[in-house]
Amino acid sequence: xxxxxxxxxxxxxxxxxxxxxxxxxxxxxxxxxxxxxxxxxxxxxxxxxxxxxxxxxxxxxx
Numbered sequence: 125x126x127x128x129x130x131x132x133x134x135x136x137x138x139x140x141x142x143x144x145x146x147x148x149x150x151x152x153x154x155x156x157x158x159x160x161x162x163x164x165x166x167x168x169x170x171x172x173x174x175x176x177x178x179x180x181x182x183x184x185x186x
Contacts, residue, residue, distance in 0.1 A: 131160055136184050137185060137186040141181075142184070146178055149178060149181065153177070
């Protein structure tokens with residue numbers, strides 16, 4: 125599926141993504157990215173769920 129999106133989704137293990145602050149990641153996840161296939165999840169993810177998601181994202185290694 126990712127091969128069909130333009131621009132392609134972020135590589136969650138990349139240095140560029142992993143170097144983002146928790147606040148920057150939360151902004152992208154909760155508000156989406158205009159002009160991309162990244163939609164807003166602010167109505168779908170509770171604060172506790174976001175913290176779990178952030179912990180998972182930080183555990184990913186290249």
